[in-house]
Amino acid sequence: MATIRDVARKAKVSIATVSRVFNDSGKVKEATRRRIRAAATTLRYVPDGAARTLSTGKTSTVGVLLPDIWGEFFSEIIRGIDLTARNNEYHLLLSSSHDDQDAIEAAMHTMRGRVDGLIIMCPDLDSATLAANLPADLPVVLLDCVVDKTKGRTRFDSLTVDNFGGARAMVRHLASLGHKRIAIIKGPTRNQDARDRLRGYRAALRQEKLDAPDEVQLNGDFTEASGYHAALDLLNLRQPPTAIFASNDSMAIGALSALRAKSVRVPRDIAVAGFDDIPIARYATPTLSSVRVPISELGRRATETLLDSIQSNGRRRTRLHETLKTTLVIRQSCGGDEN
Amino acid sequence: MATIRDVARKAKVSIATVSRVFNDSGKVKEATRRRIRAAATTLRYVPDGAARTLSTGKTSTVGVLLPDIWGEFFSEIIRGIDLTARNNEYHLLLSSSHDDQDAIEAAMHTMRGRVDGLIIMCPDLDSATLAANLPADLPVVLLDCVVDKTKGRTRFDSLTVDNFGGARAMVRHLASLGHKRIAIIKGPTRNQDARDRLRGYRAALRQEKLDAPDEVQLNGDFTEASGYHAALDLLNLRQPPTAIFASNDSMAIGALSALRAKSVRVPRDIAVAGFDDIPIARYATPTLSSVRVPISELGRRATETLLDSIQSNGRRRTRLHETLKTTLVIRQSCGGDEN
DNA sequence: TTGTAGGCGTTATCAG
DNA sequence: CTGATAACGCCTACAA
Numbered sequence: 211m212a213t214i215r216d217v218a219r220k221a222k223v224s225i226a227t228v229s230r231v232f233n234d235s236g237k238v239k240e241a242t243r244r245r246i247r248a249a250a251t252t253l254r255y256v257p258d259g260a261a262r263t264l265s266t267g268k269t270s271t272v273g274v275l276l277p278d279i280w281g282e283f284f285s286e287i288i289r290g291i292d293l294t295a296r297n298n299e300y301h302l303l304l305s306s307s308h309d310d311q312d313a314i315e316a317a318m319h320t321m322r323g324r325v326d327g328l329i330i331m332c333p334d335l336d337s338a339t340l341a342a343n344l345p346a347d348l349p350v351v352l353l354d355c356v357v358d359k360t361k362g363r364t365r366f367d368s369l370t371v372d373n374f375g376g377a378r379a380m381v382r383h384l385a386s387l388g389h390k391r392i393a394i395i396k397g398p399t400r401n402q403d404a405r406d407r408l409r410g411y412r413a414a415l416r417q418e419k420l421d422a423p424d425e426v427q428l429n430g431d432f433t434e435a436s437g438y439h440a441a442l443d444l445l446n447l448r449q450p451p452t453a454i455f456a457s458n459d460s461m462a463i464g465a466l467s468a469l470r471a472k473s474v475r476v477p478r479d480i481a482v483a484g485f486d487d488i489p490i491a492r493y494a495t496p497t498l499s500s501v502r503v504p505i506s507e508l509g510r511r512a513t514e515t516l517l518d519s520i521q522s523n524g525r526r527r528t529r530l531h532e533t534l535k536t537t538l539v540i541r542q543s544c545g546g547d548e549n
Numbered sequence: 550m551a552t553i554r555d556v557a558r559k560a561k562v563s564i565a566t567v568s569r570v571f572n573d574s575g576k577v578k579e580a581t582r583r584r585i586r587a588a589a590t591t592l593r594y595v596p597d598g599a600a601r602t603l604s605t606g607k608t609s610t611v612g613v614l615l616p617d618i619w620g621e622f623f624s625e626i627i628r629g630i631d632l633t634a635r636n637n638e639y640h641l642l643l644s645s646s647h648d649d650q651d652a653i654e655a656a657m658h659t660m661r662g663r664v665d666g667l668i669i670m671c672p673d674l675d676s677a678t679l680a681a682n683l684p685a686d687l688p689v690v691l692l693d694c695v696v697d698k699t700k701g702r703t704r705f706d707s708l709t710v711d712n713f714g715g716a717r718a719m720v721r722h723l724a725s726l727g728h729k730r731i732a733i734i735k736g737p738t739r740n741q742d743a744r745d746r747l748r749g750y751r752a753a754l755r756q757e758k759l760d761a762p763d764e765v766q767l768n769g770d771f772t773e774a775s776g777y778h779a780a781l782d783l784l785n786l787r788q789p790p791t792a793i794f795a796s797n798d799s800m801a802i803g804a805l806s807a808l809r810a811k812s813v814r815v816p817r818d819i820a821v822a823g824f825d826d827i828p829i830a831r832y833a834t835p836t837l838s839s840v841r842v843p844i845s846e847l848g849r850r851a852t853e854t855l856l857d858s859i860q861s862n863g864r865r866r867t868r869l870h871e872t873l874k875t876t877l878v879i880r881q882s883c884g885g886d887e888n
Numbered sequence: 889t890t891g892t893a894g895g896c897g898t899t900a901t902c903a904g
Numbered sequence: 905c906t907g908a909t910a911a912c913g914c915c916t917a918c919a920a
Contacts, residue, residue: 211662211684213913224891229915236916237889254684259663260602261913264896269599271642278628285623292645301663303610304643306631323550324598324640345550345593434832463832470834493773493802495834552897563907568899576905600897603912 212253220249232257270299272516273325275317276306277332280460282488283505287353290509291329298517300326308332311339318343327516329353341365349519351512354403367515367530369508373403373485376501376536377410377455378417380483383538384453385418387545389481393426393451395440395461404432407457407485426451430461437464445472452480453544459484459491459500466494466543477545487539496542504534551592559588571596610640611855612664614656616671617646621827622844626692629848630668637856639665647671650678657682666855668692680704688858690851693742706854706869708847712742712824715840715875716749716794717756719822722877723792724757726884728820732765732790734779734800743771746796746824765790769800776803784811791819792883798823798830798839805833805882816884826878835881843873 218225223242230236231246238246249255263269272295276284284306295302303325305317314332318340321328327349330340344350352368384392394411397404408427415422428443430436437456441464444450456462462484469476476482476496484491487502515530553571557564562581569575570585577585588594602608611634615623623645634641642664644656653671657679660667666688669679683689691707723731733750736743747766754761767782769775776795780803783789795801801823808815815821815835823830826841854869 214915215913225914226892226916227890230890233915239889242889256658256661258603258913259661260599260608261896262915263599264597264603264898265913265915267896280624282621282624284627285619285621288623288627288643289617289646292643296644299659301659302643304627304631304641305635307628319595320638320640322595322598467832490829490832493806493829494832554897564898565900565907565909566905569906572899574900578905581905597897600912601899603896603914604898604900606912 211258212250212255214255214257216253217246217249217255220253221246269301269324269326271301271303271325272513272520273303273321273328274305275308275314275321275328275330275332276304277314278307278309279331280488282490283486286505287331287509290506291513292509294510294513294517298513300513300517315339315343322348327351327520329512329516331355347524349516351516351519353508353512365529367519368532369512369515370531370533371403371503371508372533372536373406374410374413376503376538377407377457377485378414379410379536379538380485380499380501381411381414381455382418383540384455384481384483384544385414385420387453387481389451389453390420391426391449391451392420392453392455393428393444395428395430395437395454395456395465397430397432397457397461399429401432404457411455430457432458432460434460434464434467437461438468439464441465441468442472445469445474450480454480454482456482456484459486459488459498462498462500462543463490463494466496466498470495476543481544483544491539492541494543499541499544500539502537502539504536508534550597551594553594553596555592556585556588556594559592560585608640608663608665609638610642610664611852611859612642612660612667613644614647614653614660614667614669614671615643615645616653617648618670619827622825625844626670626848629845629850630852631848633849633852633856637852639852639856654678654682661687666690666859668851668855670694686863688855690855690858692847692851703868706858707871708851708854709870709872710742710842710847711872711875712745713749713752715824715842715877716746716796717753718749718875718877719824719838719840720750720753720794721757722879723794723820723822723883724753724759726792726820728790728792729759730765730788730790731759731792731794732767732783734767734769734776734793734795734804736769736771736796736800738768740771743796750794769796771797771799773799773803773806776800777807778803780804780807781811784808784813789819793819793821795821795823798825798827798837801837801839801882802829802833805835805837809834815882820883822883830878831880833882838880838883839878841876841878843875847873 214225214228218228228246230238231243292302308314329351331353332355350366352366354370396408428440430440456465462482474480484498484500487500491498491500553564553567557567567585569577570582631641647653668690670692671694689705691705693709735747767779769779795804801821813819823837823839826839830837830839
């Protein structure tokens with residue numbers, strides 16, 4: 211590997227001048243600049259990242275810590291982050307598939323000193339643990355995490371999806387179609403998204419003055435299988451619901467399978483709606499109504515926020531807490547439209 | 550940030566000894582070792598990665614260059630790579646969504662000096678261009694790329710999926726069900742996967758002594774839309790096929806939509822099969838028979854190969870060229886089974 | 889406009 | 905067992 215010294219020698223200048231050219235800092239005569247560029251290319255010189263980092267204290271890298279999330283969601287969010295980072299000439303140090311707190315903590319440690327900031331997505335990890343494991347001055351953006359705003363302003367910026375509003379809107383839509391008995395298939399209890407969607411469901415029913423008996427509020431765990439079984443249970447009720455709101459699309463897809471297996475027509479006999487609008491939704495039979503989450507935008511905004519935080523260098527004192535809006539996507543499964 | 554010097558001072562030893570403790574190189578008396586560890590924790594000292602890299606020449610990082618690939622595939626492959634890398638205490642520097650050669654080249658440059666090796670997935674990028682842009686001694690593993698073995702041994706290890714064998718097996722399976730007129734919806738001509746799958750299709754027909762008229766070999770581009778249109782065209786033939794082999798699942802899904810729209814019963818009237826076994830396949834109506842590609846294993850093997858290459862430090866002269874087996878997944882759409 | 893030299897935090901080689 | 909000290913490759917005052 212050629213070093214800056216080799217280039218300097220070949221171009222007959224000092225290393226300082228070469229450095230200036232590669233950072234276009236300071237004035238350099240056009241002639242020398244060209245000479246240096248030429249020398250660099252023939253030598254295939256590329257500045258060494260580590261040396262640069264050591265010298266400047268900047269890594270030009272953002273760290274990304276993700277839980278073990280599902281296919282579509284994962285790639286979309288990475289796409290958003292990657293594109294934004296690259297546009298700003300930042301690299302991406304990725305660590306994914308963390309399903310427990312220890313794993314995330316370990317990852318945070320190994321990233322220390324290798325990144326200028328961190329984007330952390332942690333379904334179940336509280337701010338306190340985070341703060342304890344991170345250098346006090348490392349910029350961090352929390353993605354769709356439980357942000358503990360009660361204890362005064364947190365150290366971290368955060369981005370969230372409007373789970374509550376999205377769920378409420380969908381359930382109200384179902385109500386507007388005339389459904390009086392609307393069931394929900396819940397997500398994992400400890401999952402914040404799931405909890406907020408459940409709250410949205412209940413708020414909608416309250417607003418619409420509809421009943422929400424316990425028997426139509428079934429447990430699920432975000433998997434297709436759990437949606438499948440929940441749907442079967444609902445069919446066995448003395449009075450089955452006329453609409454099912456599944457807390458995510460996977461469970462909705464599972465529910466559709468179960469209904470099809472039992473020859474229940476959707477949406478004629480029972481309407482079904484999901485949440486997330488994963489790509490499969492539009493290829494389900496019937497096509498699935500859902501609540502779209504702006505996934506790649508989530509990634510983009512997170513990165514923008516983080517870079518801003520990095521570049522403002524601790525000057526910005528206020529923390530950002532943004533909630534991204536969701537949108538209703540009405541398809542065949544809820545009978546409201548033929549799309 | 551505390552440095553090694555701070556720890557040394559606090560523990561009343563030289564920095565050399567602290568370094569020894571953190572790399573457990575050389576003998577250090579247990580007492581001093583403990584003193585140093587204690588000092589380090591109270592100071593929250595973590596060795597600086599950049600400095601370490603500069604000094605040792607190792608980054609403990611593998612770079613991953615990916616094209617703009619689809620959801621499921623993307624996350625699975627990353628999962629495989631990430632897990633394997635982490636188990637070996639390596640980091641992941643990721644750059645995705647490269648749809649053209651220039652983008653990949655740029656990414657390769659910016660990764661120089663930041664990684665110990667590279668995993669590159671490049672649908673259309675030839676070894677020559679690669680070699681021209683990479684340091685001669687950087688370990689590289691090519692994932693599912695066109696490997697130009699004709700010009701002597703290439704510099705790179707490579708991993709491929711058995712597209713040929715998978716396609717042939719599926720088409721032979723269709724033939725074994727009694728189909729005599731089997732159509733194919735081809736993928737993009739310049740895509741190597743697509744070409745190999747086409748070869749597999751033809752080989753199967755030859756083995757089964759079946760005819761392969763041009764009119765049942767339609768063009769497609771791996772999108773649902775192209776599958777949809779190809780299926781319509783096939784229906785318009787004087788003599789439509791009794792089975793359709795789509796070169797990937799997306800096109801198969803598109804074909805299913807078209808057949809449903811024309812009230813053609815699958816598999817009774819026409820059998821359909823795809824390739825990739827993306828998750829949607831099992832939720833299609835009818836469920837779609839496909840050829841499963843061992844995606845996450847692809848990532849895992851790639852990483853293992855790369856790490857081996859890195860650790861053998863140029864000692865290993867032979868290049869690895871591995872082909873991962875695919876497996877048939879028979880579901881409803883081809884009528885061979887009810888799964 | 890260009891050159892000199894100190895420092896960034898580690899590792900590693902040599903002496904003690 | 906432990907301590908000096910020279911790299912590692914680059915950036916950046918400070919000088920010229």
